[in-house]
Amino acid sequence: MTVIAQRRLQFKDSYDLKRTIESGQAFHWFPSGESSWETAWRGSYLGVKQITSSEIAFETNSTETDALSQVADYFQCHIDVSSILDTFPKDSLTGKALDCCLGLRLLRQDPWLCLASFILSSTKQITQIKEIVQLMSCQLGVSISTPGSTRRVYTFPEPKDIVRAGESAIRKCKAGFRAKYIYRCAQEIESGRFDLEAVRLLSLDEARESLTSLPGVGPKIADCVLLFAYGFSRAFPIDVWVQRVLQDYYLGGKKVSHREMRQFVDGYFGANAGFAQQYLFDYIRSLSKPDWAALVANSPFGK
Incomplete structure (x- = not known):
């Protein structure tokens, strides 16, 4: 197979490929080497590698004239992540998620x-x-x-x-x-x-x-x-992990309806709620039960 296009991308902020690819938002990537992954993308091969904490490289055999820009869009290379993270709520849990998951990005999938x-x-x-x-x-x-x-x-x-x-x-x-x-x-x-x-x-x-x-x-x-896939930044998926975050930490342990959770999310997390959700989702899955219990016990919400 002949590789048609290669490119390196340098970012102002960190870009953690492993965390991004393995954070439960995409399921079609597979390891191909150290800090490298590969997939089939738009009918062609696509490989990607972490070079430094703020640089990634990718290669593809796609013959599409805009293949490089399409790959860059998939990885959302144009996004000013710092400005998005600055919109996150300034509570302790979100702050810990930001520290733990630095470099996590959202992909733009098919x-x-x-x-x-x-x-x-x-x-x-x-x-x-x-x-x-x-x-x-x-x-x-x-x-x-x-x-x-x-x-x-x-x-x-x-x-x-x-x-x-x-x-x-x-x-x-x-x-x-x-x-x-x-x-x-x-x-x-x-x-x-x-x-x-x-x-x-x-x-x-x-x-x-x-x-x-x-x-x-x-x-x-x-x-x-x-x-x-569509980039609706306010979309906030609520699965069992995120429901636990909302009910235990932000809503004082109360069992509330999906509609009430949605109302809280819309009012509290704002325009980039979906990005915040991914950080919280990835972070909470890394915690032990005692660590999570300690965070909940110190929550300033619903007290």
Whole structure:
């Protein structure tokens, strides 16, 4: 395989590739060496490597004329992270998350891959989600060679590929009950009854309502897709980890409705709520139960 394009990107602020790639927002990247990962991207090979704490390098065999700018957009290289982090609330928990997760970024993913991945994520851990994504890619996607290696990367199947293969083929990839949702979503998209690109033109509430009309897509999955694929910065996915953060630390341990949590999030976290959510999500998963209990005990909220 011939590498067509290579580029190094230097950032003013740190960019932690490992933390970003492994933070539960994308499931199609796989290690290829020390501080290196690879994937199939837009039908081509894409490799990326951490050079320094503020520099990354990537290579691709894509022949698209704008391949480099597309990769840069995927990694959100143009974002002024400092200005975003400055908008975060100034509480102790958020401050600790910022210190711990320095260099964490948000990716801008393909809407279909992102949607399918999070449908597959239901009741699954990150390693299990990656396994299902990889199995579906190997079985139903296109094989692509990698430079200087016998390894292969595989594209994630498009809706037309899934419709053609049938629901049973998805079940064989350990998707379980999620197979029917992936298959039915693929049918909706392939038939033209649902337009993923049209979601970009909607307001946040309209986009969330649109996505939750799809089979197997609830508010949490919809917000993941809105944040990680469409760039709706106020989208704030609430899974069991983030619900624990909201209820135990910010809402005084009270059991509140999803609507009440949403109201608190909208008022407290502001325009970059989704970015803050990813920092909190990544941080809390690293804590032991005693450490989390100590943070909750010292929370100034709801006392």
